[in-house]
Amino acid sequence: MPRPRNVADHLTVAELEQRFRACACRAERTRLQAIWLAAKGWSTETTLEATGLGRTTFQMALRHDNAVGPDGLRDHRHDNQGPPRLVRGELRERLLAAVEHPPPDGGLWSGRKVADWLAAELGRPVHEKQGWRALKAAQEAVKKGLSTEP
Numbered sequence: 001m002p003r004p005r006n007v008a009d010h011l012t013v014a015e016l017e018q019r020f021r022a023c024a025c026r027a028e029r030t031r032l033q034a035i036w037l038a039a040k041g042w043s044t045e046t047t048l049e050a051t052g053l054g055r056t057t058f059q060m061a062l063r064h065d066n067a068v069g070p071d072g073l074r075d076h077r078h079d080n081q082g083p084p085r086l087v088r089g090e091l092r093e094r095l096l097a098a099v100e101h102p103p104p105d106g107g108l109w110s111g112r113k114v115a116d117w118l119a120a121e122l123g124r125p126v127h128e129k130q131g132w133r134a135l136k137a138a139q140e141a142v143k144k145g146l147s148t149e150p
Contacts, residue, residue, distance in 0.1 A: 006062060007039045010069035019070055031061040031073040038062065087134045091121060092141075099138045109135055 011019070016036040023029040030051050037047045048058055064072035087095055095117070103113045115131025 006066075007035065008066040008069070010065070013039045016070070025075045025078065027075045027077075028073055031057075031065075032070065034058050034061055035065050035070070035073065086126070086130055087118065087137065091118075092138075094121065095134060095138050096141055099135065100142065111135055114138075 013036065016032065016039055020029060020032040020036045023032055030053060034047050034051045034053055037050060038044070042050070044055070044058065047053075048055060051058070053061070061073055095114070098117060099109050099114070103109050103117075105113070107113075111128045111132025113131070114135040115126040115128045118126040118131060118134060
């Protein structure tokens with residue numbers, strides 16, 4: 001059976017199937033399955049029903065596959081490692097030392113108090129949530145007996 005006109009012939013149908021079956025990423029796997037089924041000659045409606053994809057997602061996957069090849073179907077969310085850590089290196093050491101003692105105003109350390117401490121150290125505002133995350137990370141490091149970043 002000839003390949004449908006809307007699927008580029010970057011890979012053979014057998015190669016598409018092999019990539020689909022070997023793929024570990026759920027989102028990427030579904031897009032590969034849709035391209036594979038379309039390349040096999042399945043209608044759009046049947047492909048959508050079999051994969052559970054929406055029409056727009058399928059059309060987008062088809063455009064990416066035709067333009068770039070199967071590598072265009074990758075799930076790039078796994079490439080995003082997020083922003084760099086706010087507290088690292090020497091600043092982390094100073095924070096670890098600071099949280100081992102009561103805060104300057106007494107009481108217990110809180111996200112707000114750590115954020116204020118970090119703001120004074122960095123010379124810029126620090127959100128309370130960042131302070132809370134830094135406090136939890138520092139507490140975990142102290143609990144594990146760590147004093148330096150791995």
